[in-house]
Amino acid sequence: DEKSSELESDVASRQELGLLKSHLDDFLNTLKERDLEIFKNRLLREVPLSLQEIADQYGVSRERIRQVEARLLGNLKVYMSKFIR
Numbered sequence: 206d207e208k209s210s211e212l213e214s215d216v217a218s219r220q221e222l223g224l225l226k227s228h229l230d231d232f233l234n235t236l237k238e239r240d241l242e243i244f245k246n247r248l249l250r251e252v253p254l255s256l257q258e259i260a261d262q263y264g265v266s267r268e269r270i271r272q273v274e275a276r277l278l279g280n281l282k283v284y285m286s287k288f289i290r
Contacts, residue, residue, distance in 0.1 A: 224288070232284045236277070239263070243270060244277050 233241060246254040247270075256267040256274075263270070 225285075228285060228288050229281075232281055235284075240273065240277055243273050247274050248278075 233244065236244060243259060246259055247256075256270045259270045260267045
């Protein structure tokens with residue numbers, strides 16, 4: 206009975222993770238190319254690029270990249286709040 210409960214819990218967790226990944230992919234598809242690259246480089250990489258590295262790529266300040274990152278995280282929070290209760 207305990208193994209069955211653990212198995213059900215594991216399956217449910219995997220389904221939830223799959224749904225979250227699907228919703229994240231949908232969110233990423235809504236982003237403009239520049240925002241998508243910043244999001245990926247700062248938040249999805251195993252070793253994220255620094256604000257300065259990204260700023261240098263785009264010829265803007267570190268602060269501007271930090272602002273874009275904050276906006277993207279805010280947008281992600283709003284987008285995901287529709288699916289997470």
